[in-house]
Amino acid sequence: xxxxxxxxxxxxxxxxxxxxxxxxxxxxxxxxxxxxxxxxxxxxxxxxxxxxxxxxxxxxxxxxxxxxxxxxxxxxxxxxxxxxxxxxxxxxxxxxxx
Numbered sequence: 494x495x496x497x498x499x500x501x502x503x504x505x506x507x508x509x510x511x512x513x514x515x516x517x518x519x520x521x522x523x524x525x526x527x528x529x530x531x532x533x534x535x536x537x538x539x540x541x542x543x544x545x546x547x548x549x550x551x552x553x554x555x556x557x558x559x560x561x562x563x564x565x566x567x568x569x570x571x572x573x574x575x576x577x578x579x580x581x582x583x584x585x586x587x588x589x590x591x
Contacts, residue, residue: 513546520554534558540565541578548586555588 516535523533533554535547539561551557565576 513550516547516550517553520550520557524554532556532558534560536560538564539579541575541582544579544583545586551586552588559583 519535520533523531533556535550535557536559539547539559544559544561547557547559561579562572565572565579567573567575
């Protein structure tokens with residue numbers, strides 16, 4: 494993804510479990526308000542499986558930041574296999590022209 498040097502970042506807690514439509518509404522609102530002045534991130538409920546649902550959002554907002562941690566932790570509170578699978582799946586949905 495392109496670096497966003499000098500930008501302020503807003504991370505909206507839009508749970509993916511509420512759906513991509515809700516996340517899209519958040520992104521459209523904030524993009525409309527701030528355009529390229531801020532970077533926008535989505536957090537809340539991301540895991541190795543549902544990250545694939547964000548493909549349409551990543552095509553429309555290639556600088557979108559994804560914040561995932563809670564559902565990626567193993568039983569011993571480490572980031573291991575779940576985090577690796579998340580990363581692989583996330584890279585699969587990032588548009589190839591970035």
